[in-house]
Amino acid sequence: MTRWSLRLAPGAAPKTPLQRPPKAKGYRLDLDGLRGFAIALVVVFHVWFGRVSGGVDVFLVLSGFFFTGLLLRRAESAEGVGVVHTARRTARRLLPAMVVVLAAVVVATVLLRPYTQWPDIAAQTLASLLYYQNWHLALSWSDYLAADPSVSPLQHLWSMSIQGQFYLAVLLLVALVAWCCRRWGSPTALRPVLAVTLTVLTVASFAYAEHGVATHQGWNYYDSFARTWELLVGGLIALAAPWISLPRAVRAVLAALGFVAIAACGWLIDGANAFPGPAALLPVGAAVALILAGNNVDADAHPMPNRLLATAPMVRLGELAYALYLWHWPILIFYLGERRTPTAGFVGGSAIILLALALAYLTNRFVEERLRLRPKALETGGPAATSTRRTGVVVLALGTVVLTAAFSAHIVTRVYPPQPVGYLNPAVYPGAEALVRGVSGPHAPMRPSxxxxxxxxxxxxxxxxxxxxxxxxxxxxxxxxxxxxxxxxxxxxxxxxxxxxxxxxxxxxxxxxxxxxxxxxxxxxxxxxxxxxxxxxxxxxxxxxxxxxxxxxxxxxxxxxxxxxxxxxxxxxxxxxxxxxxxxxxxxxxxxxxxxxxxxxxxxxxxxxxxxxxxxxxxxxxxxxxxxxxxxxxxxxxxxxxxxxxxxxxxxxxxxxxxxxxxxxxxxxxxxxxxxxxxxxxxxxxxxxxxxxxxxxxxxx
Structure with missing residues (x-):
């Protein structure tokens, strides 16, 4: 009996298995593995080396590739893009795991962090849940060079915010272009028009990112438009994919170079000070190389690096990648805060990674997979549908509680912000004179509080x-x-x-x-x-x-x-x-x-x-x-x-x-x-x- 089936009680009637939706024909398992490989590098470099690995940049390219490809298939079908349906489907895929992690961070903050940090964590929780965390961090210009106890446990969610903003923007863009093409009777113009539009946006975003590296990199790192070119590159590859077919030798070279470049990127480039500028061409180009290496050929004809990425362990890691990314950073930050140390060490780091993997598995198994049951399956009923509905209710309730708590705390801070202290009587509050002149005042409440x-x-x-x-x-x-x-x-x-x-x-x-x-x-x-x-x-x-x-x-x-x-x-x-x-x-x-x-x-x-x-x-x-x-x-x-x-x-x-x-x-x-x-x-x-x-x-x- 597989781990995806439900056990039967003696004499019970057979129940509907809880299974993953079947993969579409031609589905690229190697790209699932690439996603897992990229996030694994992110985790390892964060935990042990305090560096940016380039894995997030690979992840952004893949996100642009997959999502744009999905929109193109829907736009060229009889159903059309379906803005509401696609947005709902995307939210169902992204939000549940996010809500679970945010709830855990809120609880851990209350239990482990001083109450002086609660207002900021509330603001960042709200920013993460509403997908503007990158702008919140850009405005405060947080340091992402390395993890330490003073860093926010939600800082890593900047990339999820950029991804969510891109999804919404490209969804509306493709829907608009598809509508215009249908309106004026030129459905075949969809891809050419999108190709020109996305190319112009990619060049503009890249130029903007290049300028930002030289002038305000702290802001540039989190800037949505500076990052957009990485996602758009994936989108352009999705547009051109049907017409790209490369010789076997070229595919082998691309795969080998791409795999090595992704593995070495974190050592070769100080990404926190260089991405998403021209230096990000290395991880972005490497991701593109691996996408092209397996494009329009059977899995059996994939080069060795792609076949390695398509193995069961790598594919499974790819399925856990999103949840693993969500969990690893807050676990690391809380660990460093409790231990009061700037680094995790080998033993501590290993424990952090194992715990993150365990929580990622549980999140994927009991939240993500259950909520991916298709609407038709929900209509037919059965234990799987019941389980999905129950999970959905729990996640919705949890999200409501988290949103309400974060919003309330944020509003209280805005309505009743702290105020600077005015005049203090030096006879009661001598301050520095207590050290210099030995002036002693009576016991009094500390000011400022x-x-x-x-x-x-x-x-x-x-x-x-x-x-x-x-x-x-x-x-x-x-x-x-x-x-x-x-x-x-x-x-x-x-x-x-x-x-x-x-x-x-x-x-x-x-x-x-x-x-x-x-x-x-x-x-x-x-x-x-x-x-x-x-x-x-x-x-x-x-x-x-x-x-x-x-x-x-x-x-x-x-x-x-x-x-x-x-x-x-x-x-x-x-x-x-x-x-x-x-x-x-x-x-x-x-x-x-x-x-x-x-x-x-x-x-x-x-x-x-x-x-x-x-x-x-x-x-x-x-x-x-x-x-x-x-x-x-x-x-x-x-x-x-x-x-x-x-x-x-x-x-x-x-x-x-x-x-x-x-x-x-x-x-x-x-x-x-x-x-x-x-x-x-x-x-x-x-x-x-x-x-x-x-x-x-x-x-x-």
């Missing part, structure tokens, strides 16, 4: 006065005493920005003006190819060049910027690039205040939010960092600045850290609102100490 913390950012962030990742323009704003003649220009990244609240207090008291020149992730640089998180950011280079020239022309009295950065492992340093910037400012006769950067919260190289740690019953010390791990014993910018007569280093470490530890709160004030940015409240509490150190440098009070 865990709920308020995300909103208690520096003023330029709140006011839209810092250029984001995709803004090349120089944005300037003024703070302090706007009528004052003396000016300090605060220049660089968000780590220069978070000193603005402290400087604003001093500027209002001592009558000087603050001018901001700020860009996210972009300290001033003159490097030819600056990077952030390992990713090229040419906008930062061009932005910095313009800012340096403007500073030379506008001539503020002082330039205030960061003078150090954390190393990748422990401690901090003054990068050579900073010295090059100081040289450029010196040539323009500009005086520089170089502030030592504050510690970045991290364990084993993985950043974490102090608010998350506190929400998990941590305290001010356990949620902080050992000072020796965060900072060098001596300020690294001191020696570097000695060579520049115009550069004056300032170090407020002792106003942020105790002798042995850099805590998460001080003087009843939360120090960080995220992994490494000061809260505006704590920044304001730093004003007295910053003023004491600047007094001898500026001589203004």
């Amino acid at each position: 865990l709920w308020e913390a995300p909103a208690d950012a520096a003023y330029p962030t709140r006011d839209g006065c810092i250029a984001d990742w995709d803004t090349r323009d120089v944005i300037t704003c003024g703070y302090g005493d706007s009528s004052a003649e003396r000016t300090i220009a605060v220049v660089g990244s968000s780590h220069a920005e978070h000193w603005v609240p402290a400087l604003d207090v001093l500027a209002r008291e001592h009558h000087f003006r603050i001018a901001t020149y700020l860009k996210m992730g972009c300290p001033l640089t003159v490097a030819a190819e600056p990077t952030y998180k390992g990713e090229a950011i040419p906008d930062c280079r061009d932005w910095s060049a313009e800012v340096i020239d403007r500073l030379g022309a506008e001539r503020p009295d002082w330039v205030f910027t960061t003078g150090t950065r954390p190393r990748d492992d422990t401690g901090d340093e003054t990068p050579t690039d900073y010295l090059d910037v100081w040289t450029q400012l010196s040539k323009r006769h500009l005086n520089v205040i170089a502030i030592r950067d504050t510690p970045w919260l991290r364990r084993d190289g993985v950043r974490y939010r102090g608010t998350d740690c506190l929400a998990q019953r941590g305290d001010r010390i356990s949620c902080g960092m050992p000072r020796a791990a965060a900072l060098d014993q001596t300020n690294p910018e001191t020696e570097a600045a000695a060579s520049f007569s115009n550069v004056f280093p300032v170090d407020l470490t002792n106003a942020v850290c105790e002798p042995q530890v850099c805590p998460i709160t001080e003087g009843n004030i939360l120090i960080y609102h995220d992994e490494h940015h000061l809260t505006a409240s704590y920044s304001r509490s730093l004003a007295p100490e910053l003023g004491r150190q600047l007094q001898s440098i500026l001589g203004w009070w």
